[in-house]
Amino acid sequence: MEAVVELKGLTKRYGELRAVDDVSLRIEPGEIFALLGPNGAGKTTMIGCITGLITGFEGQVKVAGLDVVDHYRVTRRMVGLVPQELNWDAFFSVRQVLEFQAGYFGVKPTRAEIDELLDQFSLLEKADANTRWLSGGMKRRLMICKALMHDPVVLFLDEPTAGVDVELRDELWGYVEALRARGTTIVLTTHYLEEAEKLADRVGIINRGRLLRVDDREALMEEFGRRHVEVKLREAPTAGVIEALGQHAVEVEGRTLRLNYTRNAGEEEGGEEVDYLLKTLVGAGATILSVEGGRSSLESIFREVLHEDADASSKGAS
Known part of the structure; x- marks a missing residue:
């Protein structure tokens, strides 16, 4: 089966810094893939290369078998991105924001289609409210709705529950599982490792731009746990x-x-x-x-893998 996302030797340099260092990875259709790593590990840079926000990289990136450089219009249409930072147009209502977002991809949804999506994320009552008056949790849910307006094949969630309370985090987890159930492939980055432990089918651990380990969640926990x-x-x-x-x-x-x-x-x-x-x-x-x-929790395994990487790097430098 063809991978939804495939990276071959992906490298992104900023001067002497390799933000992403020779990463090869396959993400399979319908899975939830958790990409874990400390701040500055290269998670967001990698996602940027896949989604078209970052260019000028080395290696190859494909979405549904299509090169993201040669076929950027098509591949960009296949991906949805929920970034870490909340961004929305504070001059428009919730429904208008989604209409404009769909328009960027040439999609013309009906009012009923927008309302159905808002209802799924408990935002229907706020459809005509100005976005500036939404709570932080509602804005986070609106971000996910925006990313889904063009019905992407793969959805990237970059720290989707950052700064939200426990109740909303559980609610968002439910949304993620529902998306996977309908066939959407999901790539998740998170600092809440219990999030990855609960949701992910496979886990990748990245540090200093290098992909240290990729494995099924249970296999990883069985080996290191x-x-x-x-x-x-x-x-x-x-x-x-x-x-x-x-x-x-x-x-x-x-x-x-x-x-x-x-x-x-x-x-x-x-x-x-x-x-x-x-x-x-x-x-x-x-x-x-x-x-x-x-x-052991996935968090303790994550720390162990990073510790092993630090030890190997210090030995190589000595």
Whole structure:
């Protein structure tokens, strides 16, 4: 299947700085792809090269198999962009803003079509209101509506929930999932890593312009993730119980014991170390009140990948 977006050796230089450094990537139809990286990593520059906002790059960028330089009119029509910065025309109503936005792409939507989109994003009641009187969250939703007015094949969301409250963030997540359900491919950049963990099918990690890792979300979390189990006892463990645990590094805090471990491929959930912990506690006469398991978040994995990159760079420089 042809990629919706394909990059081959994409490099964008600003003098001696490589904002994007030899990036090759395929984004598949219908997926949600999360591009993660710290400030200045190259995320927005990469999106700019794909969407036509940035030119003069090296390498090749294709949208739906078409080169964005040779066929810029067609490819620009295929992409929608919700930038980090809120931008709207404060002299017009919400409905007028969307009419003008559609016109930039030669689209003439009916009033019913605009109202349907506004209704999907809970903005229909504000259709005739001046945009300057919208709340911050409403303006963010209006930005998404603008990007969807020409029915793009792929939608780029550059920090879509920046500066919004938790309730609106959850609401926007719901909109993103609904867009994917109707077949829209979505590329998401975010600093809220729980956002990527909840939504993304695949994750790419970029730092200093270089794409460090691309993988399925679950595969990435399985490879880098650390698992843990927390056991709460009726009473604090005695010195004898702790000694019996031997070489297993168990953290003790009051009546709670925490064991960090790595699950091997094909191993049953919990593994030998967890079995050993529980059997030792029962054998020592401890009363177990509860057992809870968990695993590393995508945020901790993200930090680990960046840390490895920093170590490799420092070794290469020395």
